[in-house]
Amino acid sequence: MESEIVKIDQLVKRYREKLAVDHFSMEVRQGEILGLLGPNGSGKTTTINCLLSLLKYDKGNITVFGKAMRPDAYDLKGQIGVVPQNVAVIHTLTVAENIDFFCGLYIRDKKKRKQCVEEAIEMTGLGEYRKYYPKKLSGGLLRRLNIACGIAHRPKLIIFDEPTVAVDPQSRNAILEGIREMNRQGATIIYTSHYMEEVEELCSRIIIMDRGRNVAEGTTAQLKASLKNRETIRMDLVTCTDEIIRDLKEINHVYEVKQEGEQLIIRCDGGTHNLLHIMGYFEEKNIPFGRVTTELPTLNDVFLEITGKELRD
Amino acid sequence: MFCHIFLYRIKELLRNPWHLAWNLIFPLGLATAFFFGFGNLIKDDPEQFTTIPVGYVKEADQPFDQVLTALSKDRKDPILKVSEYKDEEEAKKALRDGDTKGYYIQKGEEISVVVGRNGVTSTTLHQILKEYENQKRVLETIGKKHPEKIADAVKTMEKGQEFLRPHVFNKYTSVYMNYFYSLIAMASLYGSWLATTMLSGISANMSERGKRFESAPVYKMTSLFAGILSTVLLQGIFNGILVFYIQYGLHLSFGVPIWQVLMVTTVGGAMGITIGVFIGALVKKRGLQMAFSLAVSMVTSFLSGLMWGEIRQIIESHIPVINRINPAAMLTGCLYNLGNYGLTKNFYRDLYSMVILTVTLLLVSVAILRRRNYDSL
Ligand SMILES: Nc1ncnc2c1ncn2[C@@H]1O[C@H](COP(=O)(O)OP(=O)(O)O)[C@@H](O)[C@H]1O
Ligand SMILES: [Mg+2]
Numbered sequence: 001m002e003s004e005i006v007k008i009d010q011l012v013k014r015y016r017e018k019l020a021v022d023h024f025s026m027e028v029r030q031g032e033i034l035g036l037l038g039p040n041g042s043g044k045t046t047t048i049n050c051l052l053s054l055l056k057y058d059k060g061n062i063t064v065f066g067k068a069m070r071p072d073a074y075d076l077k078g079q080i081g082v083v084p085q086n087v088a089v090i091h092t093l094t095v096a097e098n099i100d101f102f103c104g105l106y107i108r109d110k111k112k113r114k115q116c117v118e119e120a121i122e123m124t125g126l127g128e129y130r131k132y133y134p135k136k137l138s139g140g141l142l143r144r145l146n147i148a149c150g151i152a153h154r155p156k157l158i159i160f161d162e163p164t165v166a167v168d169p170q171s172r173n174a175i176l177e178g179i180r181e182m183n184r185q186g187a188t189i190i191y192t193s194h195y196m197e198e199v200e201e202l203c204s205r206i207i208i209m210d211r212g213r214n215v216a217e218g219t220t221a222q223l224k225a226s227l228k229n230r231e232t233i234r235m236d237l238v239t240c241t242d243e244i245i246r247d248l249k250e251i252n253h254v255y256e257v258k259q260e261g262e263q264l265i266i267r268c269d270g271g272t273h274n275l276l277h278i279m280g281y282f283e284e285k286n287i288p289f290g291r292v293t294t295e296l297p298t299l300n301d302v303f304l305e306i307t308g309k310e311l312r313d
Numbered sequence: 314m315f316c317h318i319f320l321y322r323i324k325e326l327l328r329n330p331w332h333l334a335w336n337l338i339f340p341l342g343l344a345t346a347f348f349f350g351f352g353n354l355i356k357d358d359p360e361q362f363t364t365i366p367v368g369y370v371k372e373a374d375q376p377f378d379q380v381l382t383a384l385s386k387d388r389k390d391p392i393l394k395v396s397e398y399k400d401e402e403e404a405k406k407a408l409r410d411g412d413t414k415g416y417y418i419q420k421g422e423e424i425s426v427v428v429g430r431n432g433v434t435s436t437t438l439h440q441i442l443k444e445y446e447n448q449k450r451v452l453e454t455i456g457k458k459h460p461e462k463i464a465d466a467v468k469t470m471e472k473g474q475e476f477l478r479p480h481v482f483n484k485y486t487s488v489y490m491n492y493f494y495s496l497i498a499m500a501s502l503y504g505s506w507l508a509t510t511m512l513s514g515i516s517a518n519m520s521e522r523g524k525r526f527e528s529a530p531v532y533k534m535t536s537l538f539a540g541i542l543s544t545v546l547l548q549g550i551f552n553g554i555l556v557f558y559i560q561y562g563l564h565l566s567f568g569v570p571i572w573q574v575l576m577v578t579t580v581g582g583a584m585g586i587t588i589g590v591f592i593g594a595l596v597k598k599r600g601l602q603m604a605f606s607l608a609v610s611m612v613t614s615f616l617s618g619l620m621w622g623e624i625r626q627i628i629e630s631h632i633p634v635i636n637r638i639n640p641a642a643m644l645t646g647c648l649y650n651l652g653n654y655g656l657t658k659n660f661y662r663d664l665y666s667m668v669i670l671t672v673t674l675l676l677v678s679v680a681i682l683r684r685r686n687y688d689s690l
Contacts, residue, residue, distance in 0.1 A: 015689055049690055052528050054517045056686050071685035074530035082528045088521035090514070092328035093321070104317045105529035149525065
């Protein structure tokens with residue numbers, strides 16, 4: 001049986017007038033990597049801070065490991081690891097000291113702590129930098145240190161808030177692989193991001209957030225299955241007439257035809273051989289066209305369909 | 314947990330180049346600059362204790378006459394040498410010519426004092442008058458009923474009196490030492506900035522690392538007190554280094570055993586730290602915290618005589634309440650009284666004021682900082 005690690009119920013958080021989280025609910029189940037996907041400003045960080053009881057909220061209930069999460073719920077806090085959105089380290093302590101300091105807030109036993117620190121250094125690949133001060137680290141390494149400080153105490157629940165922002169692709173892959181490894185070792189993960197590719201690649205379940213609301217949730221496949229859009233065809237076309245657009249819309253399964261510059265975007269709601277039918281039309285009318293691509297739906301399409309706007313900006 | 318946080322706080326703050334520069338190096342540098350400015354004046358300051366020549370412009374007999382008489386005879390080094398003048402013009406002239414250090418003048422019932430240069434001499438003259446005014450009622454009553462006993466009464470009065478202490482020490486500490494007292498006060502109050510840095514590191518609403526810190530299972534009181542204690546220790550050490558540097562590096566004497574000085578500067582350091590904690594409790598923006606800390610340090614230490622040594626004495630004779638509430642003036646006054654008069658009433662007044670201010674700010678700040686979650690981060 002899957003059990004709930006986190007349960008957020010009808011969370012509402014206002015910053016003065018600004019409604020940041022709007023009756024948001026979610027559950028996180030034992031052993032999963034839950035992706036919290038939403039554009040900048042959709043309320044992901046605010047939700048995380050409420051979950052950690054760092055922020056007061058206006059309404060709602062939050063339980064962690066089945067118990068009410070409160071600012072003084074130290075037993076719960078002790079089992080959570082946080083990797084905040086912004087790098088949160090101490091600039092006058094070295095890499096190893098930083099990890100040791102934060103780890104020491106959770107683990108009193110010195111021997112065990114030492115072991116944990118070593119493991120965290122190993123996992124984040126910071127071995128050769130252990131004596132470095134954060135200032136000397138590159139952006140990617142700094143992110144890795146930020147992660148190491150949050151996970152050294154081997155928490156059961158780890159929250160990553162956009163850990164790959166401004167990170168080079170190599171570090172990014174190392175980070176994602178590290179998260180998978182922690183998950184394999186038994187940690188439940190909450191992963192927030194506004195990069196859908198990342199979430200799609202990493203997470204076993206996804207919650208899409210927009211303007212503080214939970215607008216959709218499920219596995220990638222489930223989310224895509226709920227879409228009207230099944231295929232998007234893009235075609236370079238020098239001259240496009242209203243007639244062409246009208247004709248294309250007549251083709252079976254084509255539900256939207258849009259012109260963007262010299263590109264025609266055709267969306268289909270299922271069916272097979274859509275591309276063939278469309279190209280057939282152009283051949284028949286003897287209209288020349290350039291490059292043609294076809295895409296299966298992405299989470300961006302899910303977001304687009306639900307909110308009417310693009311996820312990436 | 315407490316030790317873990319305490320030790321790491323010390324380690325990280327000691328490596329903070331800004332704080333090393335401003336809390337340790339800068340005061341030492343300023344002390345050196347002061348030393349080259351007027352170090353020599355301190356070393357051979359002519360103001361050793363001697364009998365103070367003072368003028369007296371008298372209209373009618375008053376119990377004050379007896380006080381002056383008592384203070385100017387009956388001992389081997391009398392405190393005062395009183396010369397009477399007919400009118401203020403004459404007394405003024407004597408003061409100008411350097412025959413006296415000041416004069417007392419009767420204006421009806423009131424007696425006031427005019428002094429030349431501000432310094433220990435003038436403080437003594439002021440205090441004699443102040444003490445007289447405090448005891449006036451008693452002296453007047455005695456004067457009426459038992460005129461013969463008034464000399465004894467004056468003796469009793471002076472016994473507990475600190476203004477007679479230089480007589481006991483038989484020397485004064487140079488007025489220029491005041492600059493160094495103020496400097497120590499400034500350094501202590503810079504501790505407030507150190508304290509805001511410390512506080513921001515453990516507060517989720519002030520820094521990123523604070524968010525991480527407050528996500529951990531640490532009692533707020535543990536982190537708060539470990540932090541405060543670590544900065545009190547650091548500031549105490551910084552102050553100690555400054556004191557040692559002045560006394561043994563620059564060879565300028567505080568005039569009393571150094572442990573007494575260190576005790577005062579440690580209390581002063583703790584006061585500076587709690588002022589910072591208080592600022593941190595009220596203001597959450599880092600830039601503002603720093604601005605407030607530095608502004609408080611500069612203004613209060615200026616008023617205690619950092620740039621212009623006599624300002625504290627002038628405030629004392631005109632609006633003494635400012636000196637009672639200005640933390641830098643408390644610390645400066647404490648060291649001044651200690652150096653010139655020893656462990657006297659005024660010394661304890663300032664010392665206790667510092668302790669009371671420290672404890673009060675601490676309690677208020679802790680009450681504010683106790684909360685563990687915030688409206689906004
Ligand atoms: N401290 C704050 N005060 C006022 N508004 C805030 C504050 N923090 C965030 N917000 C607003 O709340 C909304 C959600 O922000 P946030 O939770 O940071 O989103 P995300 O993490 O998804 O980018 C945004 O519109 C943001 O401008
Ligand atoms: Mg965010």
